[in-house]
Amino acid sequence: MTLNTGKISLKWKFTVVAAAQILFLAFIAFSRFWTIQAGETVLLKTVPVDPRDLMMGDYVSLEYEINRLPAGIFQPEGADISRGVRPNKAVYVVLKPQGNYHVAAEAYLRKPSSLNPGEVLIKGKYLFGLDREVRVIYGIERFYVPEGKGMEIERPPNQTGRQQLDVEVKVGTGGNAVIRRVFVNGEEMPFS
Template sequence: MTRKHILIVFIIVAIAQIAVPAQMIFGRESVLKSGTAFKFKTEPIDPSDPFKGKYIILNYEMDKVKTKDSGWVRHQEVYVQIANDSTGFVKAISASTDVPNSGYFVKAKVNWQTVRDSSLHFSLPFNEFYMKETKAYDAEVAHRDAQRDSLPKNTYALVYIKDGEAVLDNVFINEIPIATFVEE
């Protein structure tokens, strides 16, 4: 290979290394700008990872749906159709291995199926909320305390959804973004 060929290969690799992350960023920004916002009720825990930093893992109340289908496989991709309930929070309507033709849906992973009550339990892909390292522990404590509060539905995650793609925008306690809540 000549120097000219090496230079061409180098330029192609460099462009690919910039294009792939840029496409991911622009895709998420598109969901945030033109997607529809849904409120997901949360239940948190606060882990730490040396590579990811401090973040809050969010468990969601909406983690199952009634289904007559059987034969679900653990970690199988599933499309969960959603809608807002009467209180403004998201609820699961149905689950399918096929992309729904209409309505809003999120991609999820099957955890297990309970035959007794015909429910399919699943995991949502937007379960990590990253924060400044100095605020993560205080945020986890504030979120846990808010969960114990007698006010119903006072902690939730705001998630934007567009064509099945979901982006976690923020976590709220009593309608206040969690980072702001921790500062108060």
């Protein structure tokens, strides 16, 4: 009888572990889906670079204007962001509309309690800080494209200059961001 109880216990443990893994994956998928459905839409300016990932294929590495923040926008005013902040610490950046785009207005190391109308809060991770500039990433710095398309985006055939690359991002209530659409010279990329 003891052996049988052990088998049931082992089956139960396996079932619980398998169910937990499935629920975890479902939560990740649902959170991205919910951000796309209910998140605030912002348009960000980028500067592309074209590397290649051997496992995933071509991608465009994106750098946004909001990746480089002036140290002076951190609140409370005069906060010394260049000292004592560890890499990967959460940073909350308030985006405000300016023309067609959203730009960084203020930044916090703690989530602010309120925003002004029209502002959107995006959550990032602190990379490093210098005296006047702080580098932050948001998890939207890489966009995968079909093979061979990365170079077209970076530098199209018969052109010497870079194309204007804009990214429409959905930002959820917690500040997490998801790339929604990508525009090259104002036209939506069909594979985005």
